[in-house]
Amino acid sequence: MFTPEALKGELTEPKQIVVTTHHKPDGDALGSSLAVYHWLKAKGHTVHVIVPSDFPAFLNWLPGRSDIRIYTEDKAANDALIAKAQFIFCLDFNGLGRIHAMEEALRNAEGTKVMIDHHLDPEGFDSYRHWDSEAAATAQLVYDFIANIMDDHQAITPEIATCLYTGIMTDTGSFRFQTTTPLVHRIAADLITLGAKNWEIHEQVYNSFSENRLKFLGFCLLNRLEVLHEYRTALFSISRHDLSRFQITTGDTEGLVNYALSISGMRLAALIVDRTEQVKLSLRSVGNFPCNEVCKKHFNGGGHRNAAGGNSNEPLPKVVAAFKSILPAYKVLLTQ
Numbered sequence: 001m002f003t004p005e006a007l008k009g010e011l012t013e014p015k016q017i018v019v020t021t022h023h024k025p026d027g028d029a030l031g032s033s034l035a036v037y038h039w040l041k042a043k044g045h046t047v048h049v050i051v052p053s054d055f056p057a058f059l060n061w062l063p064g065r066s067d068i069r070i071y072t073e074d075k076a077a078n079d080a081l082i083a084k085a086q087f088i089f090c091l092d093f094n095g096l097g098r099i100h101a102m103e104e105a106l107r108n109a110e111g112t113k114v115m116i117d118h119h120l121d122p123e124g125f126d127s128y129r130h131w132d133s134e135a136a137a138t139a140q141l142v143y144d145f146i147a148n149i150m151d152d153h154q155a156i157t158p159e160i161a162t163c164l165y166t167g168i169m170t171d172t173g174s175f176r177f178q179t180t181t182p183l184v185h186r187i188a189a190d191l192i193t194l195g196a197k198n199w200e201i202h203e204q205v206y207n208s209f210s211e212n213r214l215k216f217l218g219f220c221l222l223n224r225l226e227v228l229h230e231y232r233t234a235l236f237s238i239s240r241h242d243l244s245r246f247q248i249t250t251g252d253t254e255g256l257v258n259y260a261l262s263i264s265g266m267r268l269a270a271l272i273v274d275r276t277e278q279v280k281l282s283l284r285s286v287g288n289f290p291c292n293e294v295c296k297k298h299f300n301g302g303g304h305r306n307a308a309g310g311n312s313n314e315p316l317p318k319v320v321a322a323f324k325s326i327l328p329a330y331k332v333l334l335t336q
């Protein structure tokens with residue numbers, strides 16, 4: 001393991017660096033990656049952001065977005081960049097299974113892996129770690145890393161502040177989840193002082209729906225929501241046909257699961273979507289229901305207690321039935 005001083009020392013000389021994050025990156029994953037990218041580039045390093053897959057259109061405006069390389073679009077060139085990188089910053093994930101197509105390249109890479117993350121149970125692939133599962137977002141930890149650990153607060157430009165603010169805002173559901181501590185608000189306030197335009201970021205992320213996406217939301221609320229009062233659980237199950245009917249693309253189902261949780265008395269919400277590759281589950285809970293435990297045990301996934309995800313290779317009706325069959329074991333926790 002590297003000490004912070006050793007890492008700081010290494011980064012005083014120009015290095016070849018790759019920055020990466022998890023499959024289907026969200027606002028925290030991309031915001032954190034681009035913040036680190038801008039910070040390292042300004043210090044004179046050669047930096048490439050390589051992500052495993054495409055990402056939501058509502059993140060297309062992020063500063064530095066056009067420099068992002070999607071791994072599968074030029075695998076050979078990206079493999080070469082990963083192989084020759086002296087440092088690889090791994091942001092918002094802590095198990096190499098989360099980077100899907102890039103897993104093998106990262107496993108074989110000889111560069112020093114710097115992990116900054118807030119998910120439970122790190123796998124241990126890293127050589128430097130800034131990890132705190134209580135942090136609201138990886139972007140919060142990136143802020144702490146740059147400002148306090150690397151002692152470089154003055155290097156936070158308006159671009160970096162914008163990327164970090166986006167990560168914190170999206171992972172806290174606009175500063176409303178339980179993870180939103182006074183410290184999170186203090187960091188957000190500092191980022192605004194440093195040039196993040198909070199209202200503009202909110203507009204870009206939340207008020208950029210396509211007409212189809214809004215109609216899809218209405219369709220799901222009306223036709224695809226099932227409320228299991230007995231278990232204080234509400235779920236959406238969405239078929240492949242539903243997705244194609246509304247031309248749904250990556251990111252368009254983001255936030256849908258929260259509507260199920262907005263019904264009074266609900267403790268658990270699920271979104272089960274039949275994507276081309278796999279059936280994807282997203283779970284959200286309030287209180288003690290362990291979404292991460294259920295996703296890990298039954299759906300090959302993980303995450304946090306109140307927000308987790310997983311996937312399955314079974315057909316959609318089977319996955320929905322499997323999810324429902326788990327509920328009786330948690331009845332006390334869900335209803336007491």
Ligand code: 5GP
Pocket residue numbers: 098119281282283300301302303304307308309310311
């Ligand atoms: P979402 O439901 O929005 O995809 O993800 C919610 C949380 O669960 C995120 O913190 C995410 O990192 C985690 N998560 C989602 N899908 C997976 C998965 O397939 N495996 C693991 N380990 N975590 C996941």
Ligand code: MN
Pocket residue numbers: 028029092118137138171
């Ligand atoms: Mn995150």
